[in-house]
Amino acid sequence: MSARMTILPYLFIVLLGITFGHDLKGSGFCEFYNETSCLEAKEGCTEREECDPPEPNKRNHCYVVWRLDNETKKSVIQLKGCFLDAAECYDQADCVERNPDTKNGLLFCCCDGDMCNQNFTWRPLPTQPPSVVHEYEDDSKTEQQVITLILSIIIPIVILAFALPFLYWCYRHRKLAYFNEVPTLEPLPLPPPSPNLGLRPIQLLEIKARGRFGAVWKAQLKNELIAVKVFPIQDKQSWQTEQEIFKLAHMDHENILRFIGVEKRGDNLQTEFWLITAYHEKGSLCDYLKANVLTWPEMCRIAESMARGLMHLHEEIPANKADGYKPAVAHRDFKSKNVLLKADMSACIADFGLALIFHPGKPCGDTHGQVGTRRYMAPEVLEGAINFTRDSFLRIDMYACGLVLWELASRCTVQDGPIGEHKLPFEEEVGIHPSLEDMQESVVHKKERPLILETWRNHPGLQSICVTMEECWDHDAEARLSASCVMERVATLSRTLVLNSSTLI
Template identity: 65%
Template sequence: MELSIVLLLLFTKLGCKFIQASVISSSVTTKCEHYNSTCADSGHCDDIAVCEPAGEGKRNHCFVLWALNSDGSKNVTLKGCFLNTEDCYDQNACVDKSTSPKNNLLFCCCEGDMCNTNFTWAPVPTEPPPPSTAIPTIEASNSFELMIILGFGAVIIIMGVVLWMIMRARNKHNFNGLPTSDPHPLPPPSPMLDQIRGPIQLIEIKARGRFGAVWRAQLKSEEVAVKIFPIQDKQSWQTEQEIFKLTNMTHPNILEFMGVEKRGDNLQAEFWLITAYHEKGSLCDFLKGHTLTWNELCKIAESMAKGLMHLHEAIPGKSNEPSKPAIAHRDFKSKNVLLKNDMTACIADFGLAIMFEAGKSCGDTHGQVGTRRYMAPEVLEGAINFTPDAFLRIDMYACGLVLWELVSRCKAQDGPIPEYRLPFEEEVGPHPTLEDMQESVVQNKVRPVIQKHWRNHPGLAAMCDTMEECWDHDAEARLSASCVMERVMVQTKYQQSMINWRIENESPFNTQKDGSI
């Protein structure tokens, strides 16, 4: 009787533990501490990364990649979100247990919001502890009971291992974040790179951003721009090239795409995007050191609107060609508008862009992305209507802010030209939090200040009206890119005709003619 009770208690205890271990659900990871040594130098890193939805049957994790210095201090390279690998399942703490890290690099991952705030290296010893010299003594009366208990334990362990192998076979996941071998083959180099193949020599860093650094580089006799994505931003690299490679995507006011390359392997892998190089750089950087004439303002605004209109437009394919879908940029700002030598603009940086193919939904798109100061009220509020038109109107809100930047640095205004400032910099400072922008833009409905003397110039007055209609709080009331382009073209022609009229009436020929009458 006593033996039966012991066996029943043991079976119940072990069985409950096995069942409990099999049904424990992992902590849901929605955000992680973020750090990128590439963008940390520029001071524009976000402290928190909001993880994209993992999708059905998958999990998000947080990770840390760091190196140990000779003095034992830690040198963090990357922190952020990480998608679906079984090694990270049910890890509440971020701990690297490797005994001999490769290249002195350490990596750990965990589950749970901000679980990568603290991390450590705790190597597991490879040599087993020395065997004990003590010989256990077992009473003969208990040996039979022990054999039965061990037998039941062995059966339960075997059953657990079999079930685990079945579940692993059914739900096998790829190591998407830091693969040892790429599960998806990388796209081949573009035909243009095949024709002009040669070593690309990196010359100097021109800009640093959220997704990596942009280099001025040399490809044979041609200057090119190379945008280098670190491994954790591989998805943005893939998104950009997918956008660039679309049929009918080529346009004078869209940055010219030349090709892609992958450099290095595993943790040292880098993903290169090669495009045309524009010496004047971004519109934001140009405005910091230069003012604009009225004609330059119109040229930039018109070409920028044309590029945005082409991006937003769905273009049917000819014969057997696929159609170009409508595309929302989702991070439109003056930093992502480049200036050519002829002072026309081209739009760049499609790492957050989204395509709207006919008959397909937007999917599990995360709505609150982009640069905070350029976020539309509905984005800050988290109240986006997930339709193509809603995303395009978000771009147009940001377009209104860029128009404000242009007007603020135009010499045609009847008054002193202030130093360059970003939109809302006067209201919320240079590094606003999400809460700052929500309070200012959503609750108080603040917009950048339009100076009274700007409206003394008829062209600038019309431009002020245009920007106000672009950043309207009601998304449905905002102008489209084609409407902005048409308005700028009208102002350009109107101002040119006024200049011609003045020249004709102030010429010596007309003075003599009037005097003879």
């Protein structure tokens, strides 16, 4: 029997192992690089990125997108970072591209493990298997040699009959992962606009953020800057949920992100789903607080407008002559990354991929309550003890609202003492990448909450904010404040500030 025939079964088994293998750890940190934002920088562009916590039964990987310079034949990195769950990346300790075919001149590799994308390489597999040469001595064929010859022909044919469909499936799956799970430096070629599809002439400029469900691009539509959230094909449900929320009556509100439209781009495996909204240069509240401190008026403006947006989302509004009925909506992933800052420092709420609509007389229909970002999960969510009612879900949002108020207070300049760097809620208690068990131990069993410094309480306004956040994150869900109550309290503080300033003058 030939060596070729002996190796093929093992090659088939190895391919199965690579495709279906699992590594429970995944990637917590990856090397991050974006060529677009580093064109003018000479050094220091490469960073370490913390991957967002994945959904249950999924995990993060690290990736690299690069091209080969035609003249120097050197690798030119275009993108590095985290992305969510692809079978081809499981158990890959090294970042290696093996596909001999490049897509639009780009090469891609992914791997499992922290910072595994620091090094990468291209080792293409041969496009055609080497020919097999059998030599037989015509004058000394025995019965055993005849049997061996027959087996050496039949067995490879049988193996290939099973292996080729499987390898074709892997190839198609690889194409899906390549085009839809990795953010690209430039948009892929799109089909020409069709009057039936109503595609807008949108130019994607640069990636501004990456989240659980896709990448957010800064883009241009005619003379207007817009934001385009690109969902890969596997996250179509989140795209549908977001547009369903945006299309509800009365959702055109100054403290809710302005919705422009949706589009489906590409065909078949290259399909992408676009959510088009207003663009806000200041970005998310989380990112703004990392680089900036807040004055007392700025903090009040952000807190009041944020609470006003949450109140509008939670509110049930009857139909009128101009608009239809708006049911109550729970956000379910409220956090500082999903609050955007406008140019005037007012806030608007975004990212409704996990939101839940409460239609009157109908059950909420949610079968899995433990969703959202772990560090912002309320005690009852961490325990898996949610009452599946409208008020229960609205109170979960208010717990998270208390944590965002804490983030605002921690960066406000009126506190009596030095202002520390921005930290996420519970970062001191559980670190930057907590597990579900870490959060359960801290929040449920120890009943810990983010530390409120005594120096904050020396300012009467900040003292009132501290009391408000404590009443929002109360362990007893029924004791928590509503969004309207938070909004009214902060609005009163703002008016008091104006009156006091006028008196002093």
